[in-house]
Structure formats: C-alpha cells, structure tokens
Amino acid sequence: MRNPIGRLLDHHPSDLLLRVQAQPVQAQPLQGQPGMPEPGAEPLGEPVPWQLWHQTPATPVMERLENFHWLLLIIMVVICVFVVALMAYTVWRYHERRNPTPSRASHNTVLEVAWTVVPVLILVVIAIPSFRALYYMDRTPEVVDMTMKITGRQWYWDFEYPDQGGFQFSSYIVPDDQLPPGGRRLLEVDNRALVPVGATIRLIITAGDVLHAMAMPSLAIKRDAIPGRLNESWMRIDRPGVYYGQCSEICGTGHGYMPMVIEAVEPERFAAWVNERRADAGLEPVDVAAAVSPLTRSAPDVPPAQTAQVTPADPIQASGAAAGSVAGKE
Numbered sequence: 503m504r505n506p507i508g509r510l511l512d513h514h515p516s517d518l519l520l521r522v523q524a525q526p527v528q529a530q531p532l533q534g535q536p537g538m539p540e541p542g543a544e545p546l547g548e549p550v551p552w553q554l555w556h557q558t559p560a561t562p563v564m565e566r567l568e569n570f571h572w573l574l575l576i577i578m579v580v581i582c583v584f585v586v587a588l589m590a591y592t593v594w595r596y597h598e599r600r601n602p603t604p605s606r607a608s609h610n611t612v613l614e615v616a617w618t619v620v621p622v623l624i625l626v627v628i629a630i631p632s633f634r635a636l637y638y639m640d641r642t643p644e645v646v647d648m649t650m651k652i653t654g655r656q657w658y659w660d661f662e663y664p665d666q667g668g669f670q671f672s673s674y675i676v677p678d679d680q681l682p683p684g685g686r687r688l689l690e691v692d693n694r695a696l697v698p699v700g701a702t703i704r705l706i707i708t709a710g711d712v713l714h715a716m717a718m719p720s721l722a723i724k725r726d727a728i729p730g731r732l733n734e735s736w737m738r739i740d741r742p743g744v745y746y747g748q749c750s751e752i753c754g755t756g757h758g759y760m761p762m763v764i765e766a767v768e769p770e771r772f773a774a775w776v777n778e779r780r781a782d783a784g785l786e787p788v789d790v791a792a793a794v795s796p797l798t799r800s801a802p803d804v805p806p807a808q809t810a811q812v813t814p815a816d817p818i819q820a821s822g823a824a825a826g827s828v829a830g831k832e
C-alpha cells in the first residue's frame with residue numbers, strides 16, 4: 503500500500519518542489535543512526551500499545567506533572583470512595599423498613615460549615631502544587647546551555663541550532679515502506695534532532711505557514727507553533743534516549759504525518775554530530791565544550807569550569823544565584 507505522503511506528493515507536484523527546496527541538508531540513511539531503539543527495549547519516550555498511563559517522564563517538568571497527576575488521582579479516588587460509601591450507607595441505614603420515622607431536621611450549622619470549608623481546603627491543597635508546577639514549566643531558566651529553534655511546516659519540522667553555528671535542517675517522516683527494523687511507524691523521521699543529555703535547552707517554537715503545535719509527551723512539551731510569533735519553552739533531558747513527538751494542531755492533510763524525534767546523547771556524540779552538521783554548512787569544527795554549552799565559548803570572562811556545570815538542578819532557585827555571573831551576556 504502506498505504511504506499517504508507519497509500519494510500526496512503524486513497529486514501535488516508543488517509540494518514536492520517545496521520539499522526538495524526546503525531540505526538544505528541531505529537526509530541520512532536511518533539505519534546508520536546509532537540510538538535506534540531495539541525491538542524489545544524498554545519503551546522510553548514513545549507510546550506503547552494499550553497504554554493507559556503517561557510515557558516515562560524524561561524531564562524535571564514531566565516528573566513534576568506526573569507527581570501532580572498522582573496527587574490529583576489519589577484525591578479523586580478518596581472523594582469518590584467516600585461519597586459512594588456514604589450514599590450506600592444512607593440507602594441501607596435509612597431504608598423505610600429500618601427507619602420508618604424520618605428525621606425532620608433541616609439545618610445543622612456545624613455540618614454546613616464543614617461541607618463548605620473542607621472542599622475549599624481540598625482546592626487549596628490542589629492549587630499550591632498546581633501553581634508551583636505551572637510556574638516551573640512556564641519560566642525558562644535564566645541560564646541555559648543552548649537554544650534550539652523549531653519551525654513547523656506543512657508537513658515537516660525545521661530545526662535550527664543558533665548557538666552551534668546556526669546550521670539548520672528539515673526532518674521528514676519515514677514512510678512505512680522504508681521503515682528500518684525496529685522503526686516506529688508514523689513516528690520515525692529521516693533527520694533526528696540531537697541534544698546533549700543533561701543540558702538545559704531553551705526552545706523557540708514557531709511555524710512557517712499555518713498553525714502547528716510541538717507535542718512531546720515524555721518531555722512535557724506542548725506548545726503552539728504560530729506563524730509570525732515565537733513561543734518559548736525549555737527542557738532538560740536527564741536520560742539518554744530517543745523521544746518521539748507529533749504535531750498537535752490540525753494543520754492540513756499531512757497533519758498526522760509530521761512526527762518529530764529528539765535524541766538525547768552524550769556530549770561527545772553530540773559534539774561529533776554538531777561538527778558533521780557544521781561541516782555540511784561550511785563551518786569550522788568546535789570542541790566538545792563549545793558544542794555542548796556555547797556559553798563557554800561566548801563568555802571568555804567567565805571561567806569555563808563554572809559555566810560548563812551551569813545546568814541547575816532547580817532552575818528557579820539557581821537562576822537567581824547564577825544570573826550575576828553571566829550578567830550582560832543576554
């Protein structure tokens with residue numbers, strides 16, 4: 503059976519032209535890419551059949567969201583069990599046979615205050631961690647290791663690495679008939695975006711034609727990509743691995759066929775990949791430190807040892823302390 507993109511291109515020659523023009527970097531053969539998930543490997547950063555829960559969290563933001571989800575789930579279960587048990591007891595205890603003369607009480611101040619105050623307290627218990635998580639994910643740490651620009655297009659993604667020399671490339675879905683062994687159907691792409699594991703990365707998200715949305719469930723990223731607007735998010739992937747995402751905004755017939763793959767790798771491999779891309783773009787190679795954390799390169803007045811480990815465990819707390827050392831660079 504023909505894949506949908508192939509059919510699409512057959513019917514729209516202009517799309518084919520667009521695709522060829524928009525691909526500055528030649529697609530690499532997928533089989534040669536290390537880090538392809540093994541067929542039986544523990545699922546990481548991808549959906550699995552009959553999945554009920556989240557994907558394995560890979561960023562501190564997703565860990566917080568999952569903890570928050572647990573809290574909500576426990577509160578919901580306790581409330582549901584309490585209400586059902588109360589109703590069951592009432593039905594049983596106050597049945598006409600057991601309670602032939604019903605009570606005529608219509609007011610009870612203590613009870614009325616309690617059933618107003620208790621729900622308010624429950625909402626406060628929910629609101630506090632909710633706002634904490636919201637601000638934590640909303641605010642990009644002031645000190646980041648690098649920036650990535652991601653542009654949604656009909657129907658592929660462009661990735662740009664301004665800190666690593668500004669090279670960019672396009673990333674297209676791998677059609678079903680070209681999937682390598684172990685390849686994830688409708689999720690695999692020809693050009694993965696590599697990032698260094700453990701690096702704090704600012705994401706700039708936009709679109710080149712219509713509304714798209716970047717959705718990476720295991721990284722807790724879901725941001726609209728809007729033409730003419732820059733949306734911002736951030737991530738720090740703590741485990742090396744391959745993370746799959748998709749467009750999450752109906753953007754045309756190819757909407758379901760524009761996945762994105764972000765692979766978190768060790769700094770050395772990231773630097774080697776950056777230098778391959780730099781070579782394609784006619785740029786000089788850089789060393790590992792400059793490739794992984796360009797702060798080291800752009801701020802000679804800051805001791806490299808200090809900036810190389812600038813990845814804060816808790817960006818909100820660390821950003822205040824670290825801001826002084828990089829003041830004037832932003």
Ligand SMILES: [Cu+2]
Nearest residue numbers: 714749753757
């Ligand atoms: Cu889209």
